[in-house]
Amino acid sequence: MKKVYLTIAALLTWAMTSVAALAVDIIVVSHGQANDPFWSVAKNGVDKACKDMKISCKYTAPATFDMVEMAKLIDNAVSQKPKGIVITLPDAAALGKSVKAAISAGIPVISMNSGSDDYMKLGISAHVGQTEFEAGVGGGQKMKAAGGKKALCVNHEVGNVALDRRCAGFKKGFGGSVEILGTSNDPTEIQKAVAAKLGGGYDTILTLGAGLAGEAALKALESAGKVGSVKLGTFDMSPGMLKAAAAGKVEFLIDQQQYLQGYLPISIFAQYMRYGTMPAGVVMTGPGFVTPQNAKSVIKWAAQGYR
Amino acid sequence: MSDYLVQFNNISKFFGKVIALKDVTMKLRKGEIMCLLGDNGAGKSTLIKTLAGVHKPDEGEIIIEGKKTIFDSPKDALDMGIATVYQDLALVSLMSVTRNFFMGREPLKGPPFFKTFDIEKANKIAAERMGQIGIDVRDPSQAVGTMSGGERQCLAISRAIYFGAKVLVLDEPTSALGVHQASVVLKYIVKAASQGLAVILITHNVHHAYPVGNSFTVLNRGKSLGTYEKKNITREKLLSMMAGGEELDKLEVELKEMNRLSTN
Amino acid sequence: MSTKSKSIASKTDFNQDERLQKVSKLKILLNRPELGALGGAILVFIFFGIVAGDTGMFSAYGILNFLDVSANLGIIAIAAAMLMIGGEFDLSIGSMIGFAGICIAIPAIYWGWPLWMSIIFAFSMAVLVGYFNGILVVRTGLPSFIVTLAMLFILRGATLALTRLITGRTQVPGLRVLIENDPIAWIFATDTFKWLFTWLGSMNLIALRTDGTPLATGIPPSVIWFIVLAIISTWILMKTRYGNWIFASGGDKNGANNVGVPVGRVKISLFIGTAVAATIFATIQVLDAGSADTMRGTLKELEAIAAAVVGGCLLTGGYGSAIGAAFGAIIFGTVSMGIFYTDVDTDWFKVFLGAMMLVAVIFNNYIRRKVTESK
Numbered sequence: 001m002k003k004v005y006l007t008i009a010a011l012l013t014w015a016m017t018s019v020a021a022l023a024v025d026i027i028v029v030s031h032g033q034a035n036d037p038f039w040s041v042a043k044n045g046v047d048k049a050c051k052d053m054k055i056s057c058k059y060t061a062p063a064t065f066d067m068v069e070m071a072k073l074i075d076n077a078v079s080q081k082p083k084g085i086v087i088t089l090p091d092a093a094a095l096g097k098s099v100k101a102a103i104s105a106g107i108p109v110i111s112m113n114s115g116s117d118d119y120m121k122l123g124i125s126a127h128v129g130q131t132e133f134e135a136g137v138g139g140g141q142k143m144k145a146a147g148g149k150k151a152l153c154v155n156h157e158v159g160n161v162a163l164d165r166r167c168a169g170f171k172k173g174f175g176g177s178v179e180i181l182g183t184s185n186d187p188t189e190i191q192k193a194v195a196a197k198l199g200g201g202y203d204t205i206l207t208l209g210a211g212l213a214g215e216a217a218l219k220a221l222e223s224a225g226k227v228g229s230v231k232l233g234t235f236d237m238s239p240g241m242l243k244a245a246a247a248g249k250v251e252f253l254i255d256q257q258q259y260l261q262g263y264l265p266i267s268i269f270a271q272y273m274r275y276g277t278m279p280a281g282v283v284m285t286g287p288g289f290v291t292p293q294n295a296k297s298v299i300k301w302a303a304q305g306y307r
Numbered sequence: 308m309s310d311y312l313v314q315f316n317n318i319s320k321f322f323g324k325v326i327a328l329k330d331v332t333m334k335l336r337k338g339e340i341m342c343l344l345g346d347n348g349a350g351k352s353t354l355i356k357t358l359a360g361v362h363k364p365d366e367g368e369i370i371i372e373g374k375k376t377i378f379d380s381p382k383d384a385l386d387m388g389i390a391t392v393y394q395d396l397a398l399v400s401l402m403s404v405t406r407n408f409f410m411g412r413e414p415l416k417g418p419p420f421f422k423t424f425d426i427e428k429a430n431k432i433a434a435e436r437m438g439q440i441g442i443d444v445r446d447p448s449q450a451v452g453t454m455s456g457g458e459r460q461c462l463a464i465s466r467a468i469y470f471g472a473k474v475l476v477l478d479e480p481t482s483a484l485g486v487h488q489a490s491v492v493l494k495y496i497v498k499a500a501s502q503g504l505a506v507i508l509i510t511h512n513v514h515h516a517y518p519v520g521n522s523f524t525v526l527n528r529g530k531s532l533g534t535y536e537k538k539n540i541t542r543e544k545l546l547s548m549m550a551g552g553e554e555l556d557k558l559e560v561e562l563k564e565m566n567r568l569s570t571n
Numbered sequence: 572m573s574t575k576s577k578s579i580a581s582k583t584d585f586n587q588d589e590r591l592q593k594v595s596k597l598k599i600l601l602n603r604p605e606l607g608a609l610g611g612a613i614l615v616f617i618f619f620g621i622v623a624g625d626t627g628m629f630s631a632y633g634i635l636n637f638l639d640v641s642a643n644l645g646i647i648a649i650a651a652a653m654l655m656i657g658g659e660f661d662l663s664i665g666s667m668i669g670f671a672g673i674c675i676a677i678p679a680i681y682w683g684w685p686l687w688m689s690i691i692f693a694f695s696m697a698v699l700v701g702y703f704n705g706i707l708v709v710r711t712g713l714p715s716f717i718v719t720l721a722m723l724f725i726l727r728g729a730t731l732a733l734t735r736l737i738t739g740r741t742q743v744p745g746l747r748v749l750i751e752n753d754p755i756a757w758i759f760a761t762d763t764f765k766w767l768f769t770w771l772g773s774m775n776l777i778a779l780r781t782d783g784t785p786l787a788t789g790i791p792p793s794v795i796w797f798i799v800l801a802i803i804s805t806w807i808l809m810k811t812r813y814g815n816w817i818f819a820s821g822g823d824k825n826g827a828n829n830v831g832v833p834v835g836r837v838k839i840s841l842f843i844g845t846a847v848a849a850t851i852f853a854t855i856q857v858l859d860a861g862s863a864d865t866m867r868g869t870l871k872e873l874e875a876i877a878a879a880v881v882g883g884c885l886l887t888g889g890y891g892s893a894i895g896a897a898f899g900a901i902i903f904g905t906v907s908m909g910i911f912y913t914d915v916d917t918d919w920f921k922v923f924l925g926a927m928m929l930v931a932v933i934f935n936n937y938i939r940r941k942v943t944e945s946k
Contacts (some may be wrong), residue, residue: 023626060911063918068860068867072640076911078786079633080626081778093744094860104780105632159739381829397829399822401890401939402815410819411831413812423810 024044025055026269027053027077028086028262030113033061038258039173042113044305045262053270057084067094074098084108084269089115091126096122108278112261114162116282126263126279132162132284136169138287139233139254141177146231147250148204149176152197156213157187157189158182163208166235170206183213188215198224204231210253218244223301237290246295254304255298256286259306262307311472312337312372312505313358313389318381318422319366320353327353330367331531333524335505340496341534342516343509344549345526351509355476358507359391392480396463400452404444405548407451408433408466436465440495457488461495468499475499476507480517493519497534513549517542525549598869598874604883605895607934611881612898615905618781622913631768631777631787633912643852643905645897647871648847648878649804652896654841655879656808658821658888659708659715661845664875666726667700668868671853673730676743676863685745685756693850700726701846705839715842723872730865747861759796759851760858762789793855797897798926800848804893816840822889878903879923885939902927 003216032039032263050057119127153167172177207213214234315333360378416425430447481489525532674693678684736910772785881920882895
């Protein structure tokens with residue numbers, strides 16, 4: 001038994017010396033796990049900004065998409081008294097209490113990625129991200145400039161408010177006729193639904209997700225031989241759609257540039273810590289358009305975790 | 308007839324097509340130790356389970372203290388004063404002596420709706436009863452698992468007696484014990500009988516049964532080969548009956564005959 | 572002892588080894604099931620005290636943070652422990668949490684029921700689910716592991732399907748406004764001892780907000796429930812007849828049945844206990860977040876069982892402690908939050924949970940052998 005105790009004591013001592021914590025300047029509490037392909041890019045932004053700004057940061061997230069867990073993490077962050085907290089705000093009702101506690105404790109909060117509608121009423125200083133409606137407008141304008149007249153907006157998750165806004169913004173920016181095609185989130189079903197519509201004289205298709213809907217729509221166009229005659233654009237990015245853009249098959253991908261969503265809040269806080277400056281309102285990181293012209297370099301940066 | 312505490316008249320029990328018991332008759336007086344002998348599969352377990360209320364007999368009747376009785380559940384038998392100590396002893400080795408002693412029949416104290424287990428009283432009684440059999444319970448909360456096999460057997464018997472058993476049915480109480488511990492348990496059984504209990508002792512070990520028993524019933528393949536008072540039977544005869552003695556005798560004769568024929 | 576002369580055997584017949592001394596009080600203490608968990612909890616606090624001592628983990632706000640997580644887990648861990656002592660498992664606790672949350676939220680938001688009625692509805696469903704689990708296990712004799720595993724899927728599936736059917740989404744928000752003035756909700760949603768924190772704040776002993784009020788406002792409702800349930804369950808196990816029946820049912824259900832313990836009724840009541848505990852957890856969470864979510868509570872049953880095992884409960888039943896499970900929950904809650912104060916990757920928490928459980932089971936096995944060593 002004695003040997004066991006000694007081993008445990010040794011392990012504990014080793015653990016303690018290697019784990020000793022230092023005070024952190026900025027704590028990021030996100031709903032996106034660091035090993036997720038989308039969020040790892042945002043985390044890279046956080047890490048790079050901390051290095052560039054020469055301050056210390058920590059990126060935390062709950063193990064699953066659990067708002068209760070996330071609120072606990074915000075409370076946890078508050079108790080550490082950082083100089084600032086960056087959060088995502090996917091559910092203002094669930095997270096509101098913790099956010100307000102942070103602000104009332106004198107810790108400034110910046111939100112990123114989600115919550116552009118709610119951040120102000122919680123007292124959050126600024127929001128960094130892409131607002132869905134404006135991004136849709138941008139996409140619509142681009143398709144209009146490309147000559148589109150009759151468009152299909154493929155919504156693969158009807159009832160998701162953010163997605164509804166994307167189509168609504170697109171309609172505004174496009175000007176021409178826009179029909180919303182609601183589908184399930186099954187790729188085969190999406191492909192079939194799009195294919196069925198292709199006889200209706202549509203010259204533009206916008207999908208709201210790249211890997212799922214975008215690639216399914218592309219497959220439908222390819223089977224019908226309509227690539228090029230029907231212009232395809234999508235929100236967000238996927239390796240498949242990036243390749244297609246580089247090959248000229250896709251008009252554009254709307255990149256919300258989550259690298260900036262990670263980078264900018266940190267740099268904003270760094271300036272705030274030094275000089276007390278703070279932007280007012282939403283800092284738009286998107287829409288960033290990935291087109292056949294710049295697709296190749298985006299692919300390169302995506303492979304390194306920056307896009 | 309009515310000075311018999313328990314009477315089993317022509318009891319039969321079938322499990323589907325299997326005849327576990329056929330026409331078994333057995334009688335027991337107060338203070339009598341009846342040994343139920345028989346080889347494995349003879350039907351001893353079924354017989355005592357029927358007496359304990361686990362099985363209902365398909366034929367025959369059970370008479371307790373002169374009255375015809377039907378047991379619907381083990382609890383009925385228990386209420387009538389028939390306490391059965393099975394081979395597993397119904398003791399939880401992780402629980403203390405006291406908790407085991409009073410399992411299911413815990414003494415209560417306190418106001419209605421807030422009754423609590425009166426552990427102090429239970430500890431006292433358990434220690435006392437254990438002391439009477441010579442077991443010194445140093446720590447009332449010690450687990451039963453720390454006691455030897457013989458101590459546990461005596462605990463189970465003592466529990467049954469404390470809770471008012473009139474008939475004590477013991478299933479192979481000494482089978483797992485060494486000679487010394489077995490003798491202590493047997494002594495306890497004799498003492499219990501001398502205080503008026505009727506005891507049915509199931510065993511396949513005639514050497515343990517013969518010294519303490521007053522009467523012996525031998526079962527063979529579900530049938531009773533008869534009940535014998537001690538003065539009317541010897542240990543050897545019992546042994547041979549249990550091993551199917553008559554058949555072995557016949558076999559011996561046949562073998563002699565075969566031998567004789569083959570050497571001709 | 573005057574009865575000595577009447578004994579049929581002398582002391583030396585049984586207690587041959589007179590070298591054995593009287594069992595010391597310390598030894599009795601060391602044999603208690605909750606020892607391991609208490610030791611573990613102390614170790615955890617010392618560890619984090621050294622490693623994260625000045626990070627704010629032990630500020631008032633920080634303590635309430637990990638205490639809240641521990642208390643919530645403790646509520647279901649205590650119920651799981653009692654069931655485990657009674658010889659059974661309930662793997663459907665997590666799904667019940669999600670289901671109960673929806674039982675509160677949908678009637679309140681979609682059918683216009685008052686909140687207190689929805690809460691009572693959720694608890695009634697808990698009793699039904701627990702009774703169903705119990706009756707199945709008792710009547711069929713199937714291992715509770717399987718029965719409640721099936722229930723895990725059934726409940727979670729029903730939660731998802733019904734919620735999507737009625738609401739078209741997987742979350743039901745909007746409950747926060749209903750809490751005020753509700754006659755029952757406050758029991759699950761009110762911070763207590765606010766006066767204490769206000770006083771501590773006024774003495775500048777704890778951190779303050781910019782407006783002068785203390786950052787930590789009060790003891791969360793989960794902590795009060797946790798303490799109350801720990802006291803009640805310990806009292807039941809140690810001091811009541813029913814508690815003895817729980818140990819007996821888990822230790823030897825056939826033997827217990829043979830001496831008159833109503834094993835079936837005991838087990839069914841314990842299953843109702845775990846379902847009700849899950850509902851208490853769900854109610855507190857739903858009112859705290861202001862919303863219900865169909866995926867809440869996923870995998871929580873495993874954490875509850877882990878806490879019970881760390882607390883000294885044998886997986887085979889018949890031995891264990893509710894207080895031990897409470898300490899087990901404190902260990903897990905503290906570590907799950909404490910890890911965020913360090914630079915360690917939070918994925919390591921799962922490794923810690925599993926390792927802790929392994930250590931606890933080995934330790935418990937050792938204790939059990941000591942306790943049941945026969946001479």
